[in-house]
Amino acid sequence: MNVGIIGYGSMGKMLLDKFAASGRFDANSLYIANRTTGKIADAPDRYTICRSNSELASKADVVFVCVRPVDMKSVLSEIKGSLKENALLVSLNGNIPFELLGSIISTKTAKVVPSVTAEIDRSQTLVCYNELVGSDDKAMLEELLGCIGTVIELPEKELGMGSELVSCMPGFIASIFDVICTSAQKHTAIPVRQIVKMVLNTLNAASELMLEKEMSFGDVVTRVATKGGITEEGTKVVYEMFPETADKLFENTLEKRRLTAVNAQKSFAE
Ligand SMILES: NC(=O)c1ccc[n+]([C@@H]2O[C@H](COP(=O)([O-])OP(=O)(O)OC[C@H]3O[C@@H](n4cnc5c(N)ncnc54)[C@H](OP(=O)(O)O)[C@@H]3O)[C@@H](O)[C@H]2O)c1
Numbered sequence: 001m002n003v004g005i006i007g008y009g010s011m012g013k014m015l016l017d018k019f020a021a022s023g024r025f026d027a028n029s030l031y032i033a034n035r036t037t038g039k040i041a042d043a044p045d046r047y048t049i050c051r052s053n054s055e056l057a058s059k060a061d062v063v064f065v066c067v068r069p070v071d072m073k074s075v076l077s078e079i080k081g082s083l084k085e086n087a088l089l090v091s092l093n094g095n096i097p098f099e100l101l102g103s104i105i106s107t108k109t110a111k112v113v114p115s116v117t118a119e120i121d122r123s124q125t126l127v128c129y130n131e132l133v134g135s136d137d138k139a140m141l142e143e144l145l146g147c148i149g150t151v152i153e154l155p156e157k158e159l160g161m162g163s164e165l166v167s168c169m170p171g172f173i174a175s176i177f178d179v180i181c182t183s184a185q186k187h188t189a190i191p192v193r194q195i196v197k198m199v200l201n202t203l204n205a206a207s208e209l210m211l212e213k214e215m216s217f218g219d220v221v222t223r224v225a226t227k228g229g230i231t232e233e234g235t236k237v238v239y240e241m242f243p244e245t246a247d248k249l250f251e252n253t254l255e256k257r258r259l260t261a262v263n264a265q266k267s268f269a270e
Helices: 010-021 053-059 069-079 098-104 116-120 135-148 158-187 192-213 215-223 228-267
Strands: 003-005 028-035 061-065 088-091 109-113 123-129 151-152
Touching: 003 010, 003 053, 010 028, 010 116, 010 135, 028 053, 053 069, 061 069, 061 135, 069 098, 069 228, 088 135, 098 109, 098 228, 109 135, 109 158, 123 135, 123 158, 123 192, 135 151, 135 228, 158 192, 158 228, 192 215, 215 228
Parallel strands: 003 028, 003 061, 061 088, 088 109, 123 151
Antiparallel strands: 109 123
């Protein structure tokens, strides 16, 4: 099986590196194309650089399109005539509906949303499929994505919120704990690097504890925040004041997602 990746940006480079490192591919079965060809790191023993997207599409059985929404239409138009008849098209953009993608190329299509945790092979990668994709292709793609972690299949309409929960979540978690660590610094002489390490290791261990013991968030709060105790003073503040922030966070991100889809729709109509 030949795999092709169009777009050597953040996502394309990550997939290329992971697929190349998996040992499943040699230079004759892994293809890459980018608008600015000079950007692609030259590693001829690991993959083949294609001069055009259509050249890549003529060779690959699975074509990952890792470009921004604004560039999606032109890439699809370019590869339309050369895509192999049985090829699986994979969009790394979760926001462009299958209906729009299908208006340019009506073929077996998947949408894939990885997380930054793919860097340590722990992405919970979201996938959804159009109605043309059969179980063999699903199994093949899920095995391929096993190189970067686990796979969660969702219906198309849940891909937005799913992306908030696994792809955006590292950013949400990082920003929340950035605020917490900044606040902690105001009350201690412990160096900031040590504060961050203490919080991250606690976060890590608390997550593992919850997953291993099947504990809910409420279970942990009850275990730690004894009635009338010190922790309870803190958890009370979180439950009183944080819901409004969390609601606003999802309202804003989901609205931005909706606008991105509208813009993609406009760019496909041009
Ligand atoms: N970054 C994330 O964490 C993340 C997570 C999940 C999904 N996604 C989605 O993945 C997609 C790619 O995101 P990204 O962050 O990897 O973007 P990026 O870093 O901007 O990379 C996009 C790449 O696409 C190339 N490109 C643009 N038009 C092209 C064309 N016509 N032919 C060939 N290559 C072309 C660009 O080439 P140049 O070098 O010429 O600019 C660039 O290397 C987006 O749709 C994004 O929404 C991103």
